[in-house]
Amino acid sequence: MTLLGVNIDHVATIREARGGIEPEPVQAAAIAEQNGADQITVHLREDRRHIQDRDLKILRETIQTKLNLEMAATVEMLKIAKTIMPDTITLVPEKREELTTEGGLQLKAEYKQYIDQIRQAGIEVSVFIEPDLKMIRFAHTLGADAVEIHTGKYANLKDKKELNLEIAKIKKAAEEIGKLGMRVVAGHGLNYHNILDLVELDLIEEYNIGHSIISRAVFTGLAEAVYTMKQLITY
Numbered sequence: 508m509t510l511l512g513v514n515i516d517h518v519a520t521i522r523e524a525r526g527g528i529e530p531e532p533v534q535a536a537a538i539a540e541q542n543g544a545d546q547i548t549v550h551l552r553e554d555r556r557h558i559q560d561r562d563l564k565i566l567r568e569t570i571q572t573k574l575n576l577e578m579a580a581t582v583e584m585l586k587i588a589k590t591i592m593p594d595t596i597t598l599v600p601e602k603r604e605e606l607t608t609e610g611g612l613q614l615k616a617e618y619k620q621y622i623d624q625i626r627q628a629g630i631e632v633s634v635f636i637e638p639d640l641k642m643i644r645f646a647h648t649l650g651a652d653a654v655e656i657h658t659g660k661y662a663n664l665k666d667k668k669e670l671n672l673e674i675a676k677i678k679k680a681a682e683e684i685g686k687l688g689m690r691v692v693a694g695h696g697l698n699y700h701n702i703l704d705l706v707e708l709d710l711i712e713e714y715n716i717g718h719s720i721i722s723r724a725v726f727t728g729l730a731e732a733v734y735t736m737k738q739l740i741t742y
């Protein structure tokens with residue numbers, strides 16, 4: 508069975524826009540799990556723009572499936588991760604000025620110390636990289652358990668020829684990851700349309716999807732939300 512990780516960062520983004528208490532990401536996690544999510548994914552950013560340390564603590568206590576923590580390879584994050592003990596850590600690049608995680612991680616030899624420490628703590632390590640064979644082989648050398656293919660480029664392409672080339676690249680990448688014995692994961696920019704061609708490859712074991720699911724939820728829930736408010740003010 509293909510696994511679905513639901514990224515709930517953007518529930519926290521809406522909450523942080525007002526600095527209040529709603530919507531509650533913990534509630535979003537529970538609903539996602541009740542409706543088939545196999546994993547809840549959150550990115551604790553250095554600037555805490557959406558998910559907060561408090562969210563992570565409560566999510567660890569309440570999640571019934573798996574917790575996948577996306578984080579930068581830093582001493583601060585490693586310390587937090589060892590306290591929280593998520594099921595998986597996905598190492599991602601992080602730049603303060605970016606809107607979202609733009610591009611995969613450029614793996615370097617110094618990542619090995621982080622990967623080793625995370626694995627020694629009993630946590631699975633995934634690395635978020637481009638569908639690049641050299642980088643995939645390097646991830647294996649560094650000891651990664653899983654590779655999450657960055658599908659951002661694929662998601663942004665419009666030209667059919669370029670799109671087919673990118674799908675072929677993702678296919679080769681997925682085959683190589685599997686051949687090396689690592690779990691094949693994909694994510695970023697995936698939506699209800701572009702997911703279909705990747706599903707057809709039948710090579711990807713897990714997807715982490717956030718923005719499109721939260722965006723769809725706005726519209727599938729908007730009618731009820733307006734209706735209920737109208738009832739409250741009508742007497």
Ligand code: PXP
Binds near residue numbers: 550597608635716
């Ligand atoms: N996977 C990783 C490693 C990510 O960093 C993100 C974005 O935070 C996602 C998946 C989800 O991307 P999206 O919100 O575009 O579905």
